[in-house]
Amino acid sequence: MTDDARAAEGAAARPASEIDRRSFVGACVAAAAPLLLTAAHQGAAPDTAKAGAEGGAAAADTAAQAAVAGAPRYDPRQHYYGMGVDVDKCIGCGRCAVACKEENNVPRDPHHFRTWVERYILHDDADATVDSPNGGIDGFPAAVDEKGVLRSFFVPKLCNHCANPPCVQVCPVGATFSTEDGVVLVDESYCIGCRYCIQACPYGARFLHPVSKTAQKCTFCYHRVVQGLVPACVEVCPTSARIFGEVHRPSSPLTRFRRFNAIQVLKPALNTEPKVFYANLDGQVR
Amino acid sequence: MGQFLSSVPPQVRRLSVVLVLLLAAYFAARRVLIPPTFGDRGHYRAAAVDSIEKLPIHYAGREACAMCHPQVVARKAASYHRGVACEVCHGPAVAHTTDPMGHKPPAPRDRTFCPTCHAYNPARPTGFPQIDPVQHNPVAPCVTCHNAHDPTPPHPPESCAACHGSIARTKAVSPHAQLACTECHTADSRHGQSPRAFLPTKPATRDFCGRCHATGAAAPAHLPNARPPKVDMATHGERYVCWQCHYPHFPEGR
Numbered sequence A: 001m002t003d004d005a006r007a008a009e010g011a012a013a014r015p016a017s018e019i020d021r022r023s024f025v026g027a028c029v030a031a032a033a034p035l036l037l038t039a040a041h042q043g044a045a046p047d048t049a050k051a052g053a054e055g056g057a058a059a060a061d062t063a064a065q066a067a068v069a070g071a072p073r074y075d076p077r078q079h080y081y082g083m084g085v086d087v088d089k090c091i092g093c094g095r096c097a098v099a100c101k102e103e104n105n106v107p108r109d110p111h112h113f114r115t116w117v118e119r120y121i122l123h124d125d126a127d128a129t130v131d132s133p134n135g136g137i138d139g140f141p142a143a144v145d146e147k148g149v150l151r152s153f154f155v156p157k158l159c160n161h162c163a164n165p166p167c168v169q170v171c172p173v174g175a176t177f178s179t180e181d182g183v184v185l186v187d188e189s190y191c192i193g194c195r196y197c198i199q200a201c202p203y204g205a206r207f208l209h210p211v212s213k214t215a216q217k218c219t220f221c222y223h224r225v226v227q228g229l230v231p232a233c234v235e236v237c238p239t240s241a242r243i244f245g246e247v248h249r250p251s252s253p254l255t256r257f258r259r260f261n262a263i264q265v266l267k268p269a270l271n272t273e274p275k276v277f278y279a280n281l282d283g284q285v286r
Numbered sequence B: 001m002g003q004f005l006s007s008v009p010p011q012v013r014r015l016s017v018v019l020v021l022l023l024a025a026y027f028a029a030r031r032v033l034i035p036p037t038f039g040d041r042g043h044y045r046a047a048a049v050d051s052i053e054k055l056p057i058h059y060a061g062r063e064a065c066a067m068c069h070p071q072v073v074a075r076k077a078a079s080y081h082r083g084v085a086c087e088v089c090h091g092p093a094v095a096h097t098t099d100p101m102g103h104k105p106p107a108p109r110d111r112t113f114c115p116t117c118h119a120y121n122p123a124r125p126t127g128f129p130q131i132d133p134v135q136h137n138p139v140a141p142c143v144t145c146h147n148a149h150d151p152t153p154p155h156p157p158e159s160c161a162a163c164h165g166s167i168a169r170t171k172a173v174s175p176h177a178q179l180a181c182t183e184c185h186t187a188d189s190r191h192g193q194s195p196r197a198f199l200p201t202k203p204a205t206r207d208f209c210g211r212c213h214a215t216g217a218a219a220p221a222h223l224p225n226a227r228p229p230k231v232d233m234a235t236h237g238e239r240y241v242c243w244q245c246h247y248p249h250f251p252e253g254r
Helices: A002-011 A021-070 A093-104 A164-169 A196-200 A232-236 A251-260 B002-006 B010-033 B046-055 B060-065 B070-077 B086-090 B094-098 B166-173 B208-213
Strands: A081-086 A115-123 A128-131 A149-158 A175-178 A183-187 A242-246 A276-279
Touching: A021 B010, A081 A149, A081 A251, A093 A115, A093 A232, A164 A175, A164 A196, A164 B166, A183 B046, A232 A242, A242 A251, A251 A276, B060 B070, B060 B086
Parallel strands: A081 A276
Antiparallel strands: A081 A242, A115 A128, A115 A149, A175 A183
C-alpha cells in the first residue's frame, strides 16, 4: 500500500468535520461554566439571606419574649387537626359557605367553593337526588313534590384533609402537601396549574382559581388556626353542626364529639383516611 | 502523589475529569431548580406555609365582640340564639374591631334574612323552629315581634293555629270544625314557651272516641245539636285504634 493510499484511507475514516477529544472536553467545560457560575452566585446569595433572616428571627424572638414573657411560638408538631360534622344539626343555611368565601377571598361565582352544603333527598325507590344550588348560599327551594320522599337532609362538604391524600401523591412538583399539623395546603406560588390534583381528589374539594390558574382548596383556615381561632365556617355555624379540634388530644371538643357520636367518614373504602368526621351520616352519602 | 497519578491509566484520569464535571453540573442544576426552603420540613416549600399563615383574617370571633358590647352578648348568651355567633348576621368584623367608627357592620332587619335559617324546609332537622314566610305575619319585619338577640316572642302564641296552622286549616273544613283543640288535647300553659319540654296530651284509647261515637252516646253538652255518626264499638274495627283508619283532624277524608 502506498502512502497516498494510506492517506486516502485515513481521510475516509476521519471526516474533516470531526472534532478531536481535546476540543470536545473544552467545549463541555465552556458550556458548563455559566451554570457553575450561576450556582455559585445562588449558593452565596441564600447564605447571606439566611443569615439575615436568622438575625431578624432572633430579634423578633427576643422582642416577642420581652413583650409577652416567652409566649410559646406556634409549633405545628404539637397539633393534629380534624373537623367533626353533625349532619343532624345542619339546617342548610349556607352561612359556612358565605363565611368561607369572605374569609378566603374565594371567587363569588356559583362554581367555586372551598366548602358547600349539599341537600340529599332519598326516594322510596332507593334513588337519591343531590343538589347544591350556589353551594347552599341562597337557600334551597323546597321540593315541590314530596310524594315518595323517604327523608331529606343537608350534608356540609369540604376538603377531608386526608391523612393519606391522593392529591398530594399526584402533584408533580410538590406544590400541594400535608403539613406537620395534618392540614393539606397548596403552595400557590409553586403550583403549575396542571389540574392533576383536582382529578385525583375523590371528594371534589379542589378547583382551579379562574384568575391565578392555580389549584385552590380548603385550608382549615390555616391562617386563623395558627392564631388560636377556629375556621370561619365553624365560627359562624349557628347550630354548632361543625366542630373543630385536635384529633389525638383527649381534651379536644373533637374528641368528645367522636366519643358521643357514631362516626363515619366519606368513601372509607378508598383508604384516604379523612380527618373530617361525620356523625349521623346516611349510608347514601358519597 | 505524582507516582500514584502516573500509575493511573490515562483514560481513567480523563474519565474522572468528565465525571467530576458531570457531578458538578448535577449539583449546580439542583441548586438552581429547587427553591430555597424546599425539603426543610417535607416534600414542599416551607416558606409556603409561612406565607399562608400571614393571610389576612376577616372574622374576628365571638370573643372580640364581648369586649365592647357586653350587654348584647350577655342577653344573647341567655337566649335561644346563644350558639349563633355575632358574625353570622352582622358579617365579618375584623375591620370593625380595628376601626369601630369607620366600619359599621350591617344589621339585616328585612324579612329576607331571618328565613335563611327559619323558612320551612322539609330537609331541616325536626324541631328546628321554622315558619312559612308567606303566611307568617305577612309584610311585617321580623324585628317588630322578635328581638334577634333574644328571639323568644314577647308573649307565647295564643292560639294553637299560630304554630299548627296546617292542622287548624284542615280541621276547619272537617266535620270536627266545631271542636276546640282542647276537646282532645290538654296542653300545659308552658307548651307555648317551650314546645318540646311540655308536650300536649293525645287520646290513647278507643273509648275516647267512643264518648261521642259509640252507639247510644249522648251529644257533647256544649254542642246539643250535633249528630255524630255512631258505630258499635264492639264490632267496628275492634282490633284497631280509631286513628289507624280515621284522621281525627279530618275524619271522613281520604
